[in-house]
Amino acid sequence: MKKILFMMVAVAMMSACTKIDPTAHECQVATWPHFCKAAITYTFDDGLENQFTTAVPLLDNYDIKATFFPILKDFENWDALAQISGNGHEIGSHTFNHISLSAASADEADNEFATSVETIEKYTDGEKCITMAYPYCVTCDTTITMKHFIGARVCDRRIEPPTPESYYHISSFCIGTESDFKSAQSVIDLFDETRRKSGWCVLLIHEIDNGTGYSPYSSVALDSTLAYVANNKEDFCTETFANLVKYSKERDNVEIELVNQKDDFVSIQVGTSLDKTIYNMPITICRPMPEGWNSARVDGANTYEITDDGMIVADIIPDGRTMDIYRED
Ligand SMILES: [Zn+2]
Numbered sequence: 001m002k003k004i005l006f007m008m009v010a011v012a013m014m015s016a017c018t019k020i021d022p023t024a025h026e027c028q029v030a031t032w033p034h035f036c037k038a039a040i041t042y043t044f045d046d047g048l049e050n051q052f053t054t055a056v057p058l059l060d061n062y063d064i065k066a067t068f069f070p071i072l073k074d075f076e077n078w079d080a081l082a083q084i085s086g087n088g089h090e091i092g093s094h095t096f097n098h099i100s101l102s103a104a105s106a107d108e109a110d111n112e113f114a115t116s117v118e119t120i121e122k123y124t125d126g127e128k129c130i131t132m133a134y135p136y137c138v139t140c141d142t143t144i145t146m147k148h149f150i151g152a153r154v155c156d157r158r159i160e161p162p163t164p165e166s167y168y169h170i171s172s173f174c175i176g177t178e179s180d181f182k183s184a185q186s187v188i189d190l191f192d193e194t195r196r197k198s199g200w201c202v203l204l205i206h207e208i209d210n211g212t213g214y215s216p217y218s219s220v221a222l223d224s225t226l227a228y229v230a231n232n233k234e235d236f237c238t239e240t241f242a243n244l245v246k247y248s249k250e251r252d253n254v255e256i257e258l259v260n261q262k263d264d265f266v267s268i269q270v271g272t273s274l275d276k277t278i279y280n281m282p283i284t285i286c287r288p289m290p291e292g293w294n295s296a297r298v299d300g301a302n303t304y305e306i307t308d309d310g311m312i313v314a315d316i317i318p319d320g321r322t323m324d325i326y327r328e329d
Contacts (some may be wrong), residue, residue, distance in 0.1 A: 014233035015075065027256045027268065030284035031162050031198060032247070033315070036237035039200040039244050040064035040067040040191060040229055043172060045094060045133060050208040052080040053211050054219050060087065064228040067241040069094035069133040069153075070120050085124040090240035093117055093149070109140045113148040130278060131242045133172075142168040146217035150278060151245035159190075159199040163252055167245055172202035176215030191228065195235055200244060205297075246281035249274060254283060264327035265289060271320035282315035294329035 011215040016020050032039045039150040042059070044051045047070025059066050059240065067090040070081065076324035087093050095101070095114040102107050113132065124136040130150045134140070137155035151167040158171035173190060175181035187203065194201040207213030208222065229236040239247070268287075272279060282302045289296050290311045298304040301314035316323055 033237045036234045038195040040238045041202045041241050042204050044068045046071050048213040050211045054208045055197050062226045064238045065240050071098040072096045082123045090242050098135045100138045102138045160192050168322035169241050170206040174204045174320045178215035184221035187225045188228050243281050243298045248281050266325040267322050269322045270316050270318045272318045275320045282317050286311050286313040292325050297326045299324040299329050
């Protein structure tokens, strides 16, 4: 079969797929999952008790997945950690001993990463630990970080663009009493700014309510921010840190090929050059239905929909699989 390479339109396009000219022959790849305008990640550091007892039920209530970076030394809440991992939240590395990596030797840093990954993976039933957050937001030589992780979080209060300048310095905003983001509204304003910029906002939360941890943020405010993104789902994609690192790299690497086209059947292959054992986050693509078709069925995608104006919008893991589109009318 002769393969015809699709023109891939890179990702400057921010409008929803339904607004694309339906006569276009290109597949479009969404900047953020489901053609959301912006991406949000909630991260929780240090493994504090109130995160499990108070924050997790709020997150689960909105079905929002977050990333937890616990301090493993003296950690006791392993059952809770295993449970939230099983429930789709991410457990990332915050080193084992929560050391400042600027003072550590290369061997020490390497050992902190390896030990933390090994320990976390013991409790997360096959889930890989693939991201980290630098303790005290102090970085080390990133070549060591890159050996173990696909992305790392710092704290320099920047909304990230769709493709971060460095996946090993992804910024975050620390919120709570020790920050400029004490209220729900201040965080919602930050989300709105992220939407204007089509960017990615990573929140960094430590303590919730009245615990003794750093910079407490109120659970009432947390609940309001979660309600805000949940009520504006078409604008905000809220995902774990790892999933958005994966999405961003997959989106920038994806190759889409037309492998078969007949009157009543179209097959396209979606792949990247990335490691398939890690990069398994579905990406959102869309293309118009072939001319003259009124309806279609799609096999091979994780989910799909046909919009009123004849666009096929699908989520698909870009591991070289094909998506087969059958005429239905
Ligand atoms: Zn910490």
